[in-house]
Amino acid sequence: MSGAQDSKASAYPEKQGKEDTFEAIFRQYYDRIYKYFSFKVDLTAAEDLTQQVFMKALRSIHAFKQESSVFTWLYKIAQNTLKNEYRSLSRRIRTSSNLTDFESRLISLDFTKHVEIRFDISSALKKLSPLDQQIIFLRFFMDCTLLEIAEITEMRQSAVKNRLYRTLEKLRNELKEWGEITVMTIQNMISIISKDESGESKKGAGGNSRNQVHEDLFNELKGSVDQLLAKYKHTPDKKIILEIYPDLPTFHRAVGEEDAPNWFMGTYSGSTLKIVSPLDPGPEHTYRSILRSTVHLFAMWLVHEINPAAPKWIRQGIGGYEAGFMTPSYIEDSIRDLVLQDSIPLLQEFNNDSWDFETMKGFQFSYKMVEFIISKYGLDRLNQIIRNPADFQGVFHCSEAELHEKWSQYLKNQIQPA
DSSP states (O other), rough: OHHHHSSSOOOGGGGHHHHHHHHHHHHHHHHHHHHHHTTTTTHHHHHHHHHHHHHHHHHHHGOOSSSHHHHHHHHHHHHHOOOOOHHHOOOSSSSSSSSGGOOEEEEEEEEESSSSEEEEOHHHHHOOOOOHHHIIEEEEEEEHHHHHHHHHHHHOOOHHHHHHHHHHHHHHHGGGGOOHHHHHHHHHHHHHHHHHHHOOOOOOOOOOOOGGHHHHHHHHTTHHHHHHHTTTTTOSSOOOEEEEEESSSHHHHHHTTTOTTOOOOOOOEEEEEEOTTTTOEEEEEEEEHHHOOOOHHHHHHHHHOOOOTHHHHHHHHHOOOOHHOOOOHHHHHHHHHHTTTTTTGGGGGGOOTTTTHTTTTHHHHHHHHHHHHHHHHHHHHHHHHHHHOOHHHHHHSSSSHHHHHHHHHHHHHHHHOO
């Protein structure tokens, strides 16, 4: 999570000319000061305020006495600049400067070369004292060294080290319900501070079965990711991030869908998959269905990665087919009446991004369409239609309407009256 090191070479004014010094300082610290503002205000304001900090630094560089590190000097200028910004109310501030107001904070753990897992720890952070929050923020979100934190908080470096260790222990205890994977992640944080502790794995008494949750999640993905990449003949050029939220309301808020139905528990945006924890999946899902939903989301993302123009029925159909969490009997029972009434939707009707997609049995019909293509035409044709979704004639040697008719007959042959 942190790329911080406890010793960094810095450019100091007496070592070179003023202009060369400032240019070196600007290159070395611009990104870190910008990151600070990006946690506090919108990105446009963050860029503007960062520029202000370096303009102030340029004007006062002659007065820098090296009584602190260069970063600490810049950080304090940034803090004062932000305070002035809040006072002026000249911009609409996205959040306050209090870390507890952030909607979510994520810690990361690399899983494979293709997947990174992130855990939402915002609820645990909110239980820490303001000073503990500040130290965690500086160390792991701002990449500050222990010396820099000591200068900013006006504490001894040894006191910062001890307090950070104790705070990480508190976080680890708060996050025990996330399972052993999070314990490993917190332990990695601790190892930055004390190598003596890095080899220990302090498990809760009794080994609560919930400690299996992320091991199960990892195993689920491990058995599917490489297989799907080979099956659909694609190698991603970027790592996928999987963000896990502790409960359904938190997940819905995080994706901007607070009024979403309870069945909505996962989505993706760019290269990030977002999903609710299997520990608290809401009333419509189970521990197992959430595990399989990570495969569903990855498969959907993969289709979109191959061809962003692939229609929803292909993305959802392949996702559901590969996840396999809908049983054949469940699918048949849920679409039986529509099939027997000859009310099977057209493919273009599945390009529906409203919540009605579930009402129209879009998940089930998309699944059955993919199943039909694989059983009748084979996997190669499915790969072709992903890449050329409008070329029904070239891929299936028939029109879209003719393919729909063949699929409808396939469904009628499978699904009989109850």
